[in-house]
Amino acid sequence: xxxxxxxxxxxxxxxxxxxxxxxxxxxxxxxxxxxxxxxxxxxxxxxxxxxxxxxxxxxxxxxxxxxxxxxxxxxxxxxxxxxxxxxxxxxxxxxxxxxxxxxxxxxxxxxxxxxx
Amino acid sequence: xxxxxxxxxxxxxxxxxxxxxxxxxxxxxxxxxxxxxxxxxxxxxxxxxxxxxxxxxxxxxxxxxxxxxxxxxxxxxxxxxxxxxxxxxxxxxxxxxxxxxxxxxxxxxx
Numbered sequence: 333x334x335x336x337x338x339x340x341x342x343x344x345x346x347x348x349x350x351x352x353x354x355x356x357x358x359x360x361x362x363x364x365x366x367x368x369x370x371x372x373x374x375x376x377x378x379x380x381x382x383x384x385x386x387x388x389x390x391x392x393x394x395x396x397x398x399x400x401x402x403x404x405x406x407x408x409x410x411x412x413x414x415x416x417x418x419x420x421x422x423x424x425x426x427x428x429x430x431x432x433x434x435x436x437x438x439x440x441x442x443x444x445x446x447x448x
Numbered sequence: 449x450x451x452x453x454x455x456x457x458x459x460x461x462x463x464x465x466x467x468x469x470x471x472x473x474x475x476x477x478x479x480x481x482x483x484x485x486x487x488x489x490x491x492x493x494x495x496x497x498x499x500x501x502x503x504x505x506x507x508x509x510x511x512x513x514x515x516x517x518x519x520x521x522x523x524x525x526x527x528x529x530x531x532x533x534x535x536x537x538x539x540x541x542x543x544x545x546x547x548x549x550x551x552x553x554x555x556x557x558x
Contacts, residue, residue: 365545365546367548372456373550373551374452374536374548374549374550374551375492375536375548376548377545377546377547380544380545388544390545422491422492435543436482436494436497437482437494437538437546438494439491439492439493440491441490441491442490442491
């Protein structure tokens, strides 16, 4: 089955701890994205990546870090510097960054992070 | 900073009626527009995309684009209770990423 997987589905962390969210895709997509969604709100872009070993900050990158060592993997680390990390985190991928107008983004199931 | 605006709702329509969801965007140069549906607690799923002025139909869904007025809409015909969800409008940002609106919550009443 082709798709995007995110793990874990639910994650709890104590204040001051770093935590890493996993995102894997087997769609052979070049571009991958991380979004944050707060209750009743839209999606806000954290980071995105077009190719291995390259990534760009989105609108709310502060307190987050990413890596892209493999095409299929794009993990997100929520650091202790992120002041309000409790949210629903969504990973997405698309065939190519700057691809044709019809290139769309496909989403993983999400990880719900709660800071205790 | 690009902006995408949607009425947050909730928009309530009776079963069988037409639901009309609207989205406006700030960047006149935007080319591609996407509608996603998101059920509570789930991830967004693509309904359809549009990039030419006019209407695009897919089953019960019709997307309408008017670039001169900078709005895109989604019509859902014969609305069903299973259509109750939040609908997100997304605008392509020059092929770099998407800018999402806040979403409109739709409630279809049996």
